[in-house]
Amino acid sequence: MSTEEEDSSLMLEFAAQAFQAQNFQLASEIYERQVKEQKATGVAADWGLLLRRAHCLALTGKLSDACDLYRRAAVQKKVNADDLETLVSCLADHIRTREGLSDPDRPLSQLGALSCGECRGFLWEPVTLLCGHTMCKRCLEGGRGRCTECGSGSSERPLRVNVVLSNILSKWFPRLVRTGRLKQEGNALYRDGKWQEALDTYNQAISLALHDHVLYSNRAMIHFSLKSYECALQDAETACKLQPYWLKGHLRKAQSLASLGRSEEALTEFLFCLALDHGSKTAKSEAQKLLLNLLSLGNSQGDMPDILQTMSHPLRIKGNILSSQSSPSSNSNMQKLKMVQESKMSLSDVTKAFPAEPQVIFQSKCNTMKRKACSEETTWSPAPCKILKIDPTKGDDSEEDNSSDSFIDSSDLDCSLCMRLLYEPVTTPCGHTYCLKCLERCLDHNPKCPLCKEDLSEYLAMRTFCKTDLLEDLIASYFPEELKDRKTVYEEEIAELSNLNTNVPIFVCTMAYPTVPCPLHIFEPCYRLMIRRCMEIGTKQFGMCIGDSVKGFADYGCMLEIRNVEFFSDGRSVVDSIGKRRFKVLRHSQRDGYNTADIEYIEDQKVQGEEYDELLNLHNAVYDQAFNWFTTLKPALKTRILSHFGPMPAKDSDLQVNPNGPAWCWWILAVLPLESRAQLPFLAMRSLKDRINGIRRVLLFMWRSRPR
Incomplete structure (x- = not known):
């Protein structure tokens, strides 16, 4: 090997080490130098070297330069879709940073606490996990089986619906519950291949709940299966407007755009999906394929700067509600949506903001007094109206809402054990909810659910009785006075116990x-x-x-x-x-x-003067007597005593500093083989002198009775 080849090999090794250490700038400079040296010597382009430099450029944020290298490789068919993983990830990261998608305070759902963390829709068949968070049963079964709030896994037991919460939601939202049943029926029909019947069922469900983004997303999938891509796109866009940060809605939209041949727009959506969830394998795979096709056409049909601009500013496409906000004066659809969610727009304003989409009714927060109805003709509440059963898809003229059953009583949230308002509610794996203290007391007697008698031994062994967050929030929001009274009673009980x-x-x-x-x-x-x-x-x-x-x-x-x-x-x-x-x-x-x-x-009575001197002499003599007795015990017995009670305490410098007297007195009493009735008088003595004299008599008896 020549000297130049050795130097080149050494530099490439340095570049690999720099890349490993995430010093992508240094690695890029080394690769660039190697490419120039090869070009100067007339050596054919090393596409592997070019791709490594392209990876470094992408990771340092130089997306334009990176895309140019990828394009050159793609035109020469020297790159495949998998080689674009780094570029796709960097573009997604760029979008995530640009749009602030990592902000934990961004709104998740207009339903607020009553939404599932996975699908962001209305809780259907709510299941409370051991961590205390609640999700839809179907989301847990079909998804990753993990809590979206804290990441903890679900129990290995069969998922059971939270009985109390399910009953409350059925009473507060009867129409949404009916919508949920229709959604289940539609899903079953879709799985059986009866797509047209499934579409009819979803049409009926959407007529009951115009605000439900999950329904539009699922109907988009049905249209997609029926190859009605325009209809699929329209439903997907509606789902995205209703829930801007929901992965599945944007995934449906991207797939519809790809099927319609709108590659650049589809790539935009797939990249946005990755910005929402970096672990979406479908979005990553499709984005890599689309990007490869676009790069391969770079010389003939595509204008590379325009393509890069689309990818660098993926939210600028006309009609996308998450359009770029780079211009201070631009009135973007995202800003409009935020205004809707902040309840500052009327229904007419909403329809003007989104004229091309089906009419969607949003509801502002309803601030009503307890047990008073609130109008929802043109509003959509993030949670049920206080104390009244409210179905957000219905108006005030509904006979069902005005019936006597419309009023929600605090007894709906009573513990079935103490028959009082749930305090620190805990839901068992079998789906029943109790006060934390009530459940613990029941499990003290029997490790089974008090209602269904299901075995809770594993649950008891975990010792993690996490409170059900959603029920706590509902009680605090809608029964504050009752909760205050309940808390007062609890605090009085604790004060008494203290x-x-x-x-x-x-x-x-x-x-x-x-x-x-x-x-x-x-x-x-x-x-x-x-x-x-x-x-x-x-x-x-x-x-x-x-x-x-x-x-x-x-x-x-x-x-x-x-x-x-x-x-x-x-x-x-x-x-x-x-x-x-x-x-x-x-x-x-x-x-x-x-x-x-x-x-x-x-407490021991204190003595002074001559009495104290006499007590001190007695104390020292009996201490030595006790120490000698202990040291003469058999080694096995002595070892057991030391392991149980520890070593014999030393003498106290002040006999009366402790109200109970010297510690060694109590240690020797615990060690001496006396019956409990014989030991009890020592505990009652208030005279240290009497206690020490009693210990001396016992030691004399023990010494005289020991075998010789």
Whole structure:
């Protein structure tokens, strides 16, 4: 290999590395130099090298220069459709940036919260996912099966319709529900190849809902199958006007334009589809094919600068509602549509803005008082009119709307368990909705749906009871006063539960001491509820008492603080807690199946002077006695104690700094093999001297009774 060839090979390697590092400008300059050197030496054009440079130019935003290279390669038949993937992606990115399509605040649907995130149409057979978002059942079945809001996947279970939401939508929008049934019938006829019957069904559906972009899009597909491309284009354009940022509508329009031979306009639409969704394989494939055909004709029939201008400004084609807004004075259709969506145009203004399309009725936001009708003769609301059942396709003269059933009562949104307005509504995989706290309490007793008895063990194991966003929004929007009252009751309950002196939850189990760890295995339903409440209200504390055959539990106990909770798939949990303060029970009671008590806290009485000196000497002597006893235990027993209770605490510099006394006293009491009844008096003692003397007597007994 000659020196020049070695240098050329090395430069190409550098260019490849620069491309890999996304330094496309440097890679382009290297490729350009290599092309010039080849041309100077009379070597035939290396089309692979030219294409690599074209990719770099496209990625650096020099679309005009890139298109010129692609055109030269296409004319010589040195490029195929797959080689244009980079150019197509760059053109789509250019459109996305130019039109601000990545803006998260752009309007999604005129139906607002009542639209499906996938099809942007009216929710038909709404399914609530585990993440709390709601979509059409058919969109989930036929699409990617993922939530369009958060990207989470749907459950592996069969998709079940949200019963409460479905009933509400049927009551509020009876005509749209009938339209949905017609759409289903039309889809079934289309799948069976009965295209003319499907067209008749969709004509009927559209007569009921002139605003539904999904209906126009689907009818466009039927016209397309019947090879009525002009009709297909007209319906697709209407769908795009009704929902400017919906991928499927623009895809239908692009396919219709391509079938009519309007290649440049079709390419524009396919590129816009990619700008809306970069993952659309159909749009990418078709755009690459059309672009290749246009580039191949560059020398004979096509004027390359004009073609590039069309692609660089893809929204300038006459009649496209998303026309370019580069001119400040231009009154584009996009601006008109935004005015419609902001409810600033009357029906006559709308028809003037879009004279070539079928009449479409838009509805402005209806601000009415509770239980008052609103006129919709010329308006289209983004959500049902407050408190009244409103069907956006009907007017005030509808007898159905004026019937007694038109009024929506808050009972439509009652929880079937507590019979109160849903608070923090949660929808199970089987489609039933309950208050979050009501559902959790039911699952404490039985991992099955309270209504249909479907097994919810997997749902329980996930521990992700996400609230149903749509129902929360509806309740907040249309029943604010009822929600305020419901929230007040809930907050009063939480405030009552947060009081650590009155109605304190009591776990009746074993002895617990201040500063001593107390791990617990929770499996009984009443204690599941108790622990969950302690966590939710933020106190993370509850009392521990031993049982009493007469009163139910002893008169003295210790508060425990939860440090961590580990949940299991069947609802059981292991609670890591530690002792805090001692208390005396003033009143025994119960709440929701577990024990509660009114309590007062206990503290050691402090001493001074000679009494303190005497106490200090006693403390030091008994501490040494306890330490010696522990160190003489068998290694296996000592290991078990250390793993459960931890090491023996050191002496405190101030015996009375802690109201419960030195921590080692409670540690040794927990370790000593005493019955609960023998341990209880130590918990009730208010004298540290008496407690230490009691520990000394127990240690002497243990020492004397040990085998020799």
